[in-house]
Amino acid sequence: MADSKQQGYPLAPATILPRSDEESARNYQSSEQAMKKKKRMKCLAYLAVFFVLQTIVIAVFSVVFLRVKSPKVRLEQVTIANIGNGNTASFSAQVTVKNTNYGRYKFDGSLATITSGNGVVLGRFAIPEARAGARSTKRMYVVGDLSPTAADSNGNLAVSVAANVRGKVELLKVMKRKKSADLFCTMTINFPNNSVQNLVCKETKARRYIDNMGEEREEEEESYLKSQKYPKSDETIKPYMNNIIPPPKRxxxxxxxxxxxxxxxxxxxxxxxxxxxxxxxITAPTIRLSSVTINNVSYNSSREVASLNMSVVAEIRVQNKNFGPFNFGEGSTAFLYGNTTIGVANIHGGRVGSRRHEGISVTMDVVHSNIIANFSEDFDSGSLKVMGFAELRGEIHVMNIINRRRTAVMNCSMDLNLTSQAVRNLLC
Known part of the structure; x- marks a missing residue:
């Protein structure tokens, strides 16, 4: 009858709190292995995402910055001036080399040929060697002689100008690519008025025209450039450009x-x-016992009927190291002596801010009898070995975009001195 009237707390469920030190260690090791496996999988996922991003960055960089295109050559501001008795004319123009690459374009000198509509060569001029900066346009003044004998009765003459500029595009001072730029412009020259009309430049016709010239053009160009002493400076050419306003230097x-x-x-x-x-x-928050106080301790250390009554006030500290708040629901904490649960208390739900810690005060009354463990031996030694467990489940929200469920688990041990009502060797 006496045993039936004794009150005590039931054992904690094995799914929430361990019933023995051996089972606790086994569950703790399995949870640690599971956490390590999850961390390795996350690390591999992060590395995979990083390599994919790096591949995309390298691909975009290669397509945008390392892609080499042929520069564009154009004629602008063409003027004609009659010389002498009208049998010869001075041809002056501005040649622009537009480099759209992300590297400078250094090109050699080349020969431009002025021909009539029926293929008769009317004149030539040399394009000096120069360098066009990255994504910039190089402007050069050129002059040459032109024969107006093929003009019609009204003094109009349809001519075409063709040239092939060869050079190299240098990227990042390491990569070099050979690229050629073709010039092919058509225009109508009115010699009585010394004017130029219908100036049009096309790339497709330039390629076909230069390919038809063959090796004879290359030999002619090389010999012509060697015989010409073309001035390197634009200052010596400006006297021929009286009718042109030089563009501002860039x-x-x-x-x-x-x-x-x-x-x-x-x-x-x-x-x-x-x-x-x-x-x-995102990592699981940590739970620790920051302080434990015991009051109103009464006990019976006899071997026949061992009992323990006391009031426990525990301060639980929840620390969130993530860059997002941790919202947790209701949980529980329990104190165990040996494999027996001697006290259980509820933890109300709450919120821990980003990279912050919050304290939770828990009060429980330990009223337990018929303690099976070696209570008398432990009391004779001066202290009781007590384990404290707790579990909080909740969600972590990062930047209001990423939500992850995490469980915080507490596993602490301490020594209770019932005589002095002190707590020693608190370890979590």
């Missing part, structure tokens, strides 16, 4: 721009990687 962009762009892409990739590994990485 400062060529430096090739350091590409180094800066490449450095920016690398830095952005590193920033994204660090952001993913630091900010977007």
């Amino acid at each position: 400062k060529e962009t430096s090739n350091k721009c590409f180094v800066y762009i490449l450095s920016l892409i690398v830095l952005l990739s590193i920033v994204f990687l660090i952001f993913g590994l630091v900010v977007l990485r």
Whole structure:
């Protein structure tokens, strides 16, 4: 009858709280292995995402910055001036080489041929060697002699100008690609008025025209350039350009721009990687017992009927190291002596801010009798070995986009001195 009237707390469910130190260690090891496996899988996922992003960045960089195109050559501001008795005329123009690549274009001198509609060569002029900066346009003045004998009765003459500029595009001062630029422009010259009309430049016709010239043109061009002493400076050509207003000088962009762009892409990739590994990485919050106080202790250490009554006030600290708040629901905490649950208390739901910690005060009354463990031996030694367990389940929200469920588990041990009502050796 006496045993039937004794009150005590039931054992904690094995799915929430361990019933013995051996089972606790086994469950703890299995949970640790599961957590390590999840961390490895996350690490592999982050690495896979990083490599995919790097591949996309490299592909975009190769398509945009390392793609080499042929520059464009055009004629602008063409003027004609009659010389002498009208049998010869001076041809002056501005040649523009537009480089759309992300690297400078250095080209050799070339020969431009002026021909009539029936293929008669009317004149030539030399395009000097020069360099066009990255994504810039090089402007040069050229002069040459032109024969107006093929003009019609009204003094109009339809001519075409063709040239092939050969050079190399240098990218990042490491890569070099050979590229040629073709010039083919048609126009109508009115010699009585010394005017130029219908100036049109096309690339497709230039390629076909230059290909038909064959090797004879290359030999002719080489010999002509050797015989010509074409002035390198635009200042010596300006006297021939009285009817043209020279364009303002433009400062060529430096090739350091590409180094800066490449450095920016690398830095952005590193920033994204660090952001993913630091900010977007979600870990389970930690629960610790910061302090435990016992009051109103009464006990019976006899071997026949061992009992323990006391009031426990525990301060639980929940620390959230993530870059997002942790919202948790109601949980529970329990104190165990040996494999027996001697006290259980509920934990109300709450919220822990981003990278913050919150304290939760828990009070439980321990009223337990018929303790099976070696209570008398432990009391004679001066202290009781008690285990504290708790579990909180909730969600972590990062940037209001990523939501992850996490479970925080507490596993602490302590020594209770019933005589002095003190707690020692609190370890979590």
